[in-house]
Amino acid sequence: MKKSLTEPMRKLPIILFICLLFPARPAAAGQVDVSVLLSAEIAPYRQASEGFRETVEQSGRTIRVEEHFLKGNRESLQQRIDREKPRLLLALGPEAAQFAHASLPDTPLVVSMMLRPQSLEARNATWVCLEIPARARLGKIRQLLPGVRTIGMVFSADSAALYREIVQAGGSLGLRVVGLQIESGKDLPEAFAGIAPQIDLFLMVPDTKVFFPQSIQYLLVEALKNRMPVVGLATSYTRAGALLSFEADYRNIGRQAGEMALRILDGVKPASIKPADPREIRTSLNLVVAERLGIRLNEEAVLEVSEVFR
Amino acid sequence: MKKISFLVILIAIISGYPLSGLQAEEPVTGEAATAGFSAEDLLFLEVPVVVSAARKEQPVTEAPAAVTVISAEEIRQSGARTIPDVLQFVSGVDVMTISARDQQVGIRGFNRPLNNKLLVLIDGRSVYSDIFGNVNWSTFPVPMEEIARVEVIKSPISSLYGANAYSGVINIITKTPKEIDGTRVNLSAGSRETYVGSLLYGGEGGRLSYKLSAEFDRTDEWDRDEGAGDIARGNFALTYDIDPDQSVALSGGRVHFDDLDTFTHELFGTVRQKGNLDYLQGDYRHGGFKLRVFRKAEEADHRFIRRGTADGWQVETIDTEAQYAFDLGERHSLVAGLNYRHISVDDNIFIDRSHSQNLYALFLEDEIRLGKKWRLIAGGRYDHHPLVKGNFSPRATLLYTPVENHTFRLSASRAYRNPSLLESYLEITDVVGPITSISAGNRDLDPEGITSYEIGYQAALAKRTTLGVNLFYNEYSDLVIGSTTIAPPNVITTFVNGPDAWGIGGELDLNVGVTDWLSLFANYSYQRITDEEDNPITLTVDEKNRVRHETPQHKFNVGARLRFDNGLTANLLLHWADRTEWVIPDLSGNEYRAEVDPYTIVNGRVGYSFLKDRAEVSLYIYNLFKDRHFEYPPGINLPDVSSDPVGRKILLNLNCRF
Numbered sequence: 001m002k003k004s005l006t007e008p009m010r011k012l013p014i015i016l017f018i019c020l021l022f023p024a025r026p027a028a029a030g031q032v033d034v035s036v037l038l039s040a041e042i043a044p045y046r047q048a049s050e051g052f053r054e055t056v057e058q059s060g061r062t063i064r065v066e067e068h069f070l071k072g073n074r075e076s077l078q079q080r081i082d083r084e085k086p087r088l089l090l091a092l093g094p095e096a097a098q099f100a101h102a103s104l105p106d107t108p109l110v111v112s113m114m115l116r117p118q119s120l121e122a123r124n125a126t127w128v129c130l131e132i133p134a135r136a137r138l139g140k141i142r143q144l145l146p147g148v149r150t151i152g153m154v155f156s157a158d159s160a161a162l163y164r165e166i167v168q169a170g171g172s173l174g175l176r177v178v179g180l181q182i183e184s185g186k187d188l189p190e191a192f193a194g195i196a197p198q199i200d201l202f203l204m205v206p207d208t209k210v211f212f213p214q215s216i217q218y219l220l221v222e223a224l225k226n227r228m229p230v231v232g233l234a235t236s237y238t239r240a241g242a243l244l245s246f247e248a249d250y251r252n253i254g255r256q257a258g259e260m261a262l263r264i265l266d267g268v269k270p271a272s273i274k275p276a277d278p279r280e281i282r283t284s285l286n287l288v289v290a291e292r293l294g295i296r297l298n299e300e301a302v303l304e305v306s307e308v309f310r
Numbered sequence: 311m312k313k314i315s316f317l318v319i320l321i322a323i324i325s326g327y328p329l330s331g332l333q334a335e336e337p338v339t340g341e342a343a344t345a346g347f348s349a350e351d352l353l354f355l356e357v358p359v360v361v362s363a364a365r366k367e368q369p370v371t372e373a374p375a376a377v378t379v380i381s382a383e384e385i386r387q388s389g390a391r392t393i394p395d396v397l398q399f400v401s402g403v404d405v406m407t408i409s410a411r412d413q414q415v416g417i418r419g420f421n422r423p424l425n426n427k428l429l430v431l432i433d434g435r436s437v438y439s440d441i442f443g444n445v446n447w448s449t450f451p452v453p454m455e456e457i458a459r460v461e462v463i464k465s466p467i468s469s470l471y472g473a474n475a476y477s478g479v480i481n482i483i484t485k486t487p488k489e490i491d492g493t494r495v496n497l498s499a500g501s502r503e504t505y506v507g508s509l510l511y512g513g514e515g516g517r518l519s520y521k522l523s524a525e526f527d528r529t530d531e532w533d534r535d536e537g538a539g540d541i542a543r544g545n546f547a548l549t550y551d552i553d554p555d556q557s558v559a560l561s562g563g564r565v566h567f568d569d570l571d572t573f574t575h576e577l578f579g580t581v582r583q584k585g586n587l588d589y590l591q592g593d594y595r596h597g598g599f600k601l602r603v604f605r606k607a608e609e610a611d612h613r614f615i616r617r618g619t620a621d622g623w624q625v626e627t628i629d630t631e632a633q634y635a636f637d638l639g640e641r642h643s644l645v646a647g648l649n650y651r652h653i654s655v656d657d658n659i660f661i662d663r664s665h666s667q668n669l670y671a672l673f674l675e676d677e678i679r680l681g682k683k684w685r686l687i688a689g690g691r692y693d694h695h696p697l698v699k700g701n702f703s704p705r706a707t708l709l710y711t712p713v714e715n716h717t718f719r720l721s722a723s724r725a726y727r728n729p730s731l732l733e734s735y736l737e738i739t740d741v742v743g744p745i746t747s748i749s750a751g752n753r754d755l756d757p758e759g760i761t762s763y764e765i766g767y768q769a770a771l772a773k774r775t776t777l778g779v780n781l782f783y784n785e786y787s788d789l790v791i792g793s794t795t796i797a798p799p800n801v802i803t804t805f806v807n808g809p810d811a812w813g814i815g816g817e818l819d820l821n822v823g824v825t826d827w828l829s830l831f832a833n834y835s836y837q838r839i840t841d842e843e844d845n846p847i848t849l850t851v852d853e854k855n856r857v858r859h860e861t862p863q864h865k866f867n868v869g870a871r872l873r874f875d876n877g878l879t880a881n882l883l884l885h886w887a888d889r890t891e892w893v894i895p896d897l898s899g900n901e902y903r904a905e906v907d908p909y910t911i912v913n914g915r916v917g918y919s920f921l922k923d924r925a926e927v928s929l930y931i932y933n934l935f936k937d938r939h940f941e942y943p944p945g946i947n948l949p950d951v952s953s954d955p956v957g958r959k960i961l962l963n964l965n966c967r968f
Binding site: 213 | 353643
């Protein structure tokens with residue numbers, strides 16, 4: 001007996017019925033209190049958004065939140081937000097922050113999940129920075145790796161300010177920081193080879209002029225070959241072969257943004273709210289790399305590490 | 311030709327269509343990175359790592375063997391519901407669909423029913439049958455949604471993995487509880503009365519992480535309105551971190567199968583199975599030391615349709631392996647280990663009486679850094695088998711990276727395949743009319759051997775392009791074949807070591823990220839195996855040149871993957887395989903030649919994500935243009951032993967996570 005092409009379509013109602021079991025978000029009607037803009041549909045931004053919602057829900061207040069992804073037609077997105085007339089914008093990520101600042105400059109803005117939100121120069125905004133403060137980062141390195149004395153960095157003009165912050169923080173912690181400025185990522189292999197003999201540890205910086213995916217992979221392999229520990233930019237770097245990495249807790253960043261949002265909704269001006277650094281920092285450690293490099297770790301400090309790869 | 315010209319038009323339309331989209335793939339160059347790629351994106355990157363080829367993690371471009379890695383996302387986007395359907399698009403891999411529940415996979419030749427030359431691992435645990443030495447892909451214990459990645463090693467690598475890693479290894483790595491992160495439900499329904507439902511759950515609490523999975527799978531045969539058998543599978547895994555340097559893990563599962571025609575063979579006819587496959591595994595890690603113990607048990611009832619009889623079997627395997635990875639000085643990274651395997655099988659319809667075997671092995675591999683651009687990986691494994699005694703499998707690979715992202719590889723290795731329990735202890739007597747057919751094992755078989763020489767080149771080029779080229783030359787010795795002697799009224803079939811053979815071939819792989827939303831791939835494989843002397847069993851179809859044609863000499867795959875901003879994704883994959891020829895005996899000892907024509911399969915999948923990527927609905931069409939074809943000859947002299955023509959299958963799929 002032949003089966004027709006429509007046979008699987010008969011099963012479609014079953015699948016559609018199952019879809020209906022999942023509650024759809026109700027369409028916004030009238031004013032929205034907070035419009036959340038996410039730069040991309042990726043897990044870190046979703047986690048931050050979820051953290052924000054948790055804070056809002058735990059406040060016990062009725063606050064209507066509407067979420068938007070920054071994709072497709074920007075004009076239609078702006079029109080949707082205009083219709084919502086939000087009292088506050090929450091921007092997650094640099095693209096969302098730039099869009100919010102350019103399109104709705106008069107609406108109070110909380111920026112989150114951005115490394116240098118101060119570059120927006122937005123007068124009606126406050127922020128939770130994504131960047132981990134230099135002193136916090138070096139302090140953890142000092143704690144985990146008591147034998148490290150000299151840290152190396154390769155940076156460009158884009159990250160020169162960050163380099164200066166790290167040098168300053170290093171000085172206060174008794175750590176020497178050696179840096180080499182380059183023009184582009186093509187110079188990284190030579191720069192790394194030049195700096196490696198002088199340092200105990202290599203610290204990566206979030207600079208797209210220095211690092212891109214292939215050069216990251218190259219750096220991790222070269223570092224392992226040269227027995228050089230690397231501090232990466234996120235947990236995935238540790239998994240791939242960096243010795244350790246520091247990463248902000250994205251969900252907690254969202255909660256911090258939520259606390260700021262509640263104050264703004266109570267009438268406080270954004271400019272009056274002091275910008276914040278990430279409250280919770282996740283540390284990841286690769287024990288296979290540590291053993292391969294013969295690195296002695298502070299065992300007490302290792303117990304406080306958030307994630308261990310072995 | 312008509313179908314191919316239509317396809318050309320279709321690909322041209324898709325390639326030229328002005329669609330916008332966002333492809334979640336990495337930019338390649340620094341210049342590309344600064345255009346639209348922010349510093350924040352650097353924090354969210356995933357850097358790929360490979361486990362298998364050296365039993366330690368390293369980037370795939372640095373692997374000391376020809377390795378292809380298939381990610382969970384690629385599996386999901388392909389729409390494939392079986393691992394062989396995913397592997398079909400990997401260069402150098404032969405996939406043969408005999409029936410809905412019987413697929414065979416080979417690497418660089420020798421693919422056939424009950425193929426026994428491939429080692430398949432799930433999280434380090436071997437899953438081949440100790441009786442036949444083959445892998446039953448339909449009773450695989452893991453749902454497709456639980457697979458994190460599949461690594462295909464296309465070289466003999468017994469030096470690390472032991473016997474059965476003859477032509478290569480397929481290493482399947484499952485998702486950790488963290489990667490599952492909550493609950494995932496997948497529902498599929500479609501043509502051929504196909505229903506698949508799976509549930510995964512992963513979570514963490516303090517130092518404990520855990521996961522559960524369950525799946526039910528039902529489908530009809532390809533060409534008959536008969537059930538192909540129901541399969542239910544369930545797994546659990548617990549991991550406890552004793553301290554940052556130590557962990558213990560326990561995992562286990564069961565596959566239940568019912569009314570499964572999992573293999574057909576000329577000697578036995580169609581066999582229908584019902585039973586369970588269980589496993590329990592424990593793992594312990596402390597720094598560079600790993601210990602793994604697992605027990606695998608199969609209990610099944612078999613009904614031989616031809617004979618009208620039924621019987622059951624019980625096979626138990628206990629495997630223990632300890633491994634230690636350490637550095638010696640500044641230049642050497644070593645892995646050393648030992649393995650013990652105990653196999654026991656109860657007497658059943660295939661073998662004469664209960665048997666047990668104890669196998670031992672020692673292995674050692676050293677990665678030596680010879681300066682900044684050169685690496686040498688050398689190692690060997692000694693295996694002891696109760697019948698064939700000792701085998702030594704050495705391997706050496708020289709890697710040269712003259713510049714960043716370009717690696718040349720030169721390898722030589724020797725691998726062995728021990729005789730399976732069936733080949734050693736087979737005993738079946740069939741009376742068909744006036745003929746008494748006796749099938750007997752041979753305890754004096756030598757192990758099959760392969761010596762392989764290989765050159766490879768792997769490069770990550772500009773503009774999101776990767777290129778891989780492999781060339782190989784293999785020498786095969788003591789290949790095990792069936793030998794039939796006619797002594798009326800008896801026809802006696804046994805196993806013997808047949809003539810030696812040699813093979814050459816290569817693979818070419820190209821992957822191109824054309825834009826953020828479109829990526830293309832293409833690969834081509836060539837293989838040619840030639841017997842060194844006239845084959846008395848006439849397995850060589852091409853008698854003049856002694857060339858074997860059991861696996862396609864030429865294969866190519868092309869594909870396009872699209873991903874758009876609005877949640878739409880699409881995949882279009884084409885597979886073309888050359889003709890094959892077989893010499894198939896019947897119970898009277900007559901041999902006949904069977905041909906399988908070249909065929910083309912085009913698979914398409916369209917998906918739509920909604921609810922902020924928490925759900926996706928998709929439509930998958932296997933064999934889109936319904937190129938109805940055989941991949942193994944249909945029975946001629948043996949009408950009850952027949953492969954099914956592969957048709958088209960349409961599946962609707964819903965995937966949710968919460």
